[in-house]
Amino acid sequence: MxxxxxxxxxxxxxxxxxxxxxxxxxxxxxxxxxxxxxxxxGVTLQQYNVLRILRGQYPNPVKVSDITERMLDKMSNASRLVDKLLLKQLAERTECPSDRRAVDVVITQKGLDLLKMLDDCQSGWEDGLKERLSEEEAVTISLLLDKLRKGCDL
Amino acid sequence: MxxxxxxxxxxxxxxxxxxxxxxxxxxxxxxxxxxxxxxxxGVTLQQYNVLRILRGQYPNPVKVSDITERMLDKMSNASRLVDKLLLKQLAERTECPSDRRAVDVVITQKGLDLLKMLDDCQSGWEDGLKERLSEEEAVTISLLLDKLRKGCDL
DNA sequence: TTACATTAAATGTAACAACAGTTAATCAAA
DNA sequence: TTTGATTAACTGTTGTTACATTTAATGTAA
Structure with a gap:
């Protein structure tokens, strides 16, 4: 359509x-x-994104400021997002030993398990795309979007 | 990048x-x-979108339900958005004569003037795109995005 | 060491969005 | 005409987001 x-x-x-x-x-x-x-x-898109950032570094910790940097939409609330993950026991928070201002965040096993399941759902959804768009077409769009944003430092 | x-x-x-x-x-x-x-x-992206929908029908009125239908992100708050426009005197609201449940919304001259100015700013911004992307490339992306969403009735 | 600027995270706030529920008008069928 | 269902707009609540400010730790220069 x-x-x-x-x-x-x-x-x-x-x-x-x-x-x-x-x-x-x-x-x-x-x-x-x-x-x-x-x-x-029970997770929002933002929380899901944070979880994937955490998994990307697992088992190393990620600082809140790193999370903010990597979020798709720069926003100031990585703190509160991490709070939500803590409540659900999907992540853990510890004081960074080398810089006591910073906070190290690590994804828990429960978080990893949830992500695994969500990835499967996600893959199923993506399969729908594959029927409508060839891999070459997907690459083409990505390249053109990169070009569209060219020279704009985030 | x-x-x-x-x-x-x-x-x-x-x-x-x-x-x-x-x-x-x-x-x-x-x-x-x-x-x-x-x-x-002093206008948000959503308010700007509503104003453009209103201008699209000017001088005919648009019902709140029509606005909801046409919004990029379907959301239930067209009512409150129109409230904001009323406060700024960018739109006017009158009871629809043929259906007293419905509300007719019309953009004011002040709203039209503001849109005119915003369009100019917008065009300036779009000019930046034209330097990075040819018209053919813009068309290509649009067609591929349409294809990506094909068969999904909103 | 002290003073000042900078950085990281957390918090207070006001605006906004999602969702459910309400009110009132219209439509349709008994 | 009355009843019930549907529709349009609005409202109440809850959670989010953006923005500014605060607190505490660190770095740096006098």
Whole structure:
């Protein structure tokens, strides 16, 4: 379905305008899809992202400031996000020995187990994409999006 | 700059995974850019979108339910968004004569003037894109994104 | 060592969003 | 016409997010 039909708007100013709207719409569409997967397991998209960052460094700890840096949408609340993970016992927090201002965060076994399960759900969802888009097409879009953002340091 | 550098992650599971992250990251990047433009003028991205929907039908009124349908991210708060526009006198609200449950919303002259100015700012921002991406490339991405979402009725 | 600037994390706040539930108008069937 | 279902908008609640500020630890220069 074309983006015009999706959002019931017939006229875009130009191909660039159409592209911008299309990217944001598609992003929301993806986010919604992911959210449907995550919600039954009691984690939000943001918490899921943090968990994956933690797993990426496991078994090494990750500082809160590192998490903030790596989050897709830069936001100031990595602290509170980690709080939520602690409550669910998906992560642990310890004072960093080399810098007592910093806090080391590590994913727990429970967190790793949850991620494993979520990854499977996620893969199932991604399989739907593979029927509609070839691997080459996926690469093409990624390259073009990189080009779109070129020279913009985050 | 490639998406790997942007988010400091070296490994994606596959091109599809990379694409999903890239789309969401790029969407945030665009949203941030737009927000920077809008903030000095006291409107949020959502309010700006509503204003453009209203202008699209001007001088005809738009019902709150129509606004909800056309919003990029379907959300239940079109009511409260319209409230904000009323406070700033960017829109007016009248009871729909043919259905007293419904509410007709119309953009004001002040709203049209503001949109005009914002469009100019926006165009300036879009010009940056034109230097990095050809029109054909913009069209290509849009078509591929449509294909990605194909068969998904919002 | 003291003073000052910088950094990391946490917190207070106000605005915003998601979701459920309410109210009121309309429609449709008995 | 009355009853019940549906629809449109609004509201209440809860959790999030952005932004600014605070607290504490570290680095640096006098």
């Amino acid at each position: 074309s983006i015009e039909t999706d959002i019931k708007q017939t006229a875009f100013r130009n191909p660039y305008h159409r592209l911008l709207v299309n990217i944001m719409f598609t992003s929301n569409w993806i986010g919604d899809g992911q959210m449907q997967i995550l919600k039954p397991h | 490639s998406i790997e550098t942007d988010i400091k992650q070296t490994a994606f599971r596959n091109p599809y995974h990379r694409l999903l992250v890239n789309i969401m990251f790029t969407s945030n990047w665009i949203g941030d850019g737009q927000m920077q433009i809008l903030k000095p003028h």
